[in-house]
Amino acid sequence: MDIRDLRYFCLTAELEHVSKAAEKLGIAQPYLTKIIGQIEDEFGAELFDKVGRKIKLNNDGEVFYQNAKKILADVDNLYTEMDFVLQKHRRTISLISNTEAHTHGMISEFQKRNANYALKFSNGTRKEMTIALATGTADFALCDPPIDEDLSKNIKTEIVFCDTACVLLPPEHPMLGKKSIKFEDLHGERLVTASKGGAMRNHVDYVFEKYSVRPNIVCETHNLNLIIQAVESGLGYAFISYSVLSRYPELRKYCIEIDSPDKYGYMGLSYNNLNIENRNMQDFLNFNRNYFRKLQEKVDNSDILGLN
Numbered sequence: 001m002d003i004r005d006l007r008y009f010c011l012t013a014e015l016e017h018v019s020k021a022a023e024k025l026g027i028a029q030p031y032l033t034k035i036i037g038q039i040e041d042e043f044g045a046e047l048f049d050k051v052g053r054k055i056k057l058n059n060d061g062e063v064f065y066q067n068a069k070k071i072l073a074d075v076d077n078l079y080t081e082m083d084f085v086l087q088k089h090r091r092t093i094s095l096i097s098n099t100e101a102h103t104h105g106m107i108s109e110f111q112k113r114n115a116n117y118a119l120k121f122s123n124g125t126r127k128e129m130t131i132a133l134a135t136g137t138a139d140f141a142l143c144d145p146p147i148d149e150d151l152s153k154n155i156k157t158e159i160v161f162c163d164t165a166c167v168l169l170p171p172e173h174p175m176l177g178k179k180s181i182k183f184e185d186l187h188g189e190r191l192v193t194a195s196k197g198g199a200m201r202n203h204v205d206y207v208f209e210k211y212s213v214r215p216n217i218v219c220e221t222h223n224l225n226l227i228i229q230a231v232e233s234g235l236g237y238a239f240i241s242y243s244v245l246s247r248y249p250e251l252r253k254y255c256i257e258i259d260s261p262d263k264y265g266y267m268g269l270s271y272n273n274l275n276i277e278n279r280n281m282q283d284f285l286n287f288n289r290n291y292f293r294k295l296q297e298k299v300d301n302s303d304i305l306g307l308n
Contacts, residue, residue, distance in 0.1 A: 146268025
């Protein structure tokens with residue numbers, strides 16, 4: 001058994017499917033089955049139970065999996081430390097996110113301060129982020145709402161930012177005279193919103209279901225500038241966060257506060273806890289803690305809507 005076999009085993013355990021694991025690894029299914037069989041023969045115990053068409057770790061398998069993940073994390077850390085000692089300065093961090101409004105600014109600032117890092121970025125749903133963290137496809141996930149911690153998958157989450165949503169209305173909209181509105185007041189109003197899967201859209205779907213409001217969605221896009229332009233042209237209203245609004249002060253006169261505790265959104269930075277001692281992981285984690293702390297202070301100390 002070698003390190004490669006441990007990686008094969010762990011991915012199979014995480015996907016709970018031999019065929020899917022083999023496809024992702026780019027190897028034949030019989031070969032992967034043989035590797036798993038050899039590991040089980042070496043330890044004299046079956047490590048998986050069959051559950052329908054899938055497989056699932058049994059108690060012995062859980063013990064083997066957790067220890068195998070620790071070994072793989074130590075090996076990855078060893079390579080990182082040797083790269084540092086040998087002054088191989090080019091390093092890579094992979095990030096998956098669903099928060100378009102914050103991710104790109106953070107990435108830009110990180111790369112300005114850390115030119116020796118290559119940052120691989122992709123968008124994903126909460127489910128895709130959880131799988132990516134568990135399988136090692138991503139080092140970090142930036143998610144709103146935060147991903148639940150899962151000790152069985154070694155997923156750790158830190159709340160790094162709390163934002164507040166308000167309503168951006170078209171010019172001359174009759175609601176602009178109000179001090180605040182409730183979600184129920186938006187029933188039947190034309191809505192411009194993010195496409196499904198994004199952080200703001202997750203909140204929109206959640207609050208409308210909670211308050212039994214059926215949204216009249218007239219436009220969906222992940223492009224923030226297009227959302228703003230659509231509202232300005234009178235197509236409909238949109239939800240916008242205080243942190244975004246701070247970058248567009250000219251829009252403040254068209255925004256109204258939401259009278260509801262559900263106007264707050266929390267962002268979590270998640271990672272595989274076994275890898276956190278890795279020097280590269282520590283650099284990125286510490287940067288994010290500091291970046292979002294400063295962003296939080298900026299938003300908290302700003303009178304965004306002129307209410308104070």
